[in-house]
């Protein structure tokens with residue numbers, strides 16, 4: 001069973017969705033640790049309520065390298081194989097990305113490469129696009145630039161506010177994050193340049 005480490009900074013609804021998929025057996029993995037750089041993150045309390053190893057590792061007042069080192073040490077101590085960024089609002093340095101190369105997923109609330117960075121839903125509304133959505137991608141050293149694993153499309157309605165659009169995107173985030181994590185832990189993701197190819201599951205007739 002592969003060990004997952006979750007990094008979050010806020011509400012933690014994507015973490016909850018992953019935890020549910022693991023509990024139902026849809027994703028064959030185990031959450032080894034949940035780490036937040038914010039002590040008051042609701043996601044950390046949710047992890048504690050589930051009886052998980054939930055840790056606060058402060059980022060304030062530390063260099064990026066020092067914070068990354070502390071997080072890497074915790075993940076390694078918990079024998080983490082794969083890392084999920086679930087509303088984790090800090091950029092990871094190259095040392096971190098290289099250490100877990102090809103083993104870090106992030107969820108972003110837009111159809112990347114459109115609207116990277118913060119306030120993706122607001123950016124989508126202001127740009128006037130008719131469709132937006134969400135993306136799960138492997139993390140590389142850029143911001144929201146890694147190879148795309150799964151995407152879901154969400155129409156933008158004339159009546160939408162940032163809140164209503166974000167809520168509909170979030171429903172899709174919860175669905176595709178577990179889908180992408182399942183592919184990753186099953187070893188079915190193959191990266192070819194910028195493209196991700198999904199290997200078929202091997203079924204045996206024997």
Ligand code: GAR
Nearest residue numbers: 010011012013014086087107108109
């Ligand atoms: C989600 O909408 C996620 O896509 C977004 O933060 C929210 C976290 O919600 N992440 C980013 O914008 C990363 N650039 P959650 O804490 O309820 O999972």
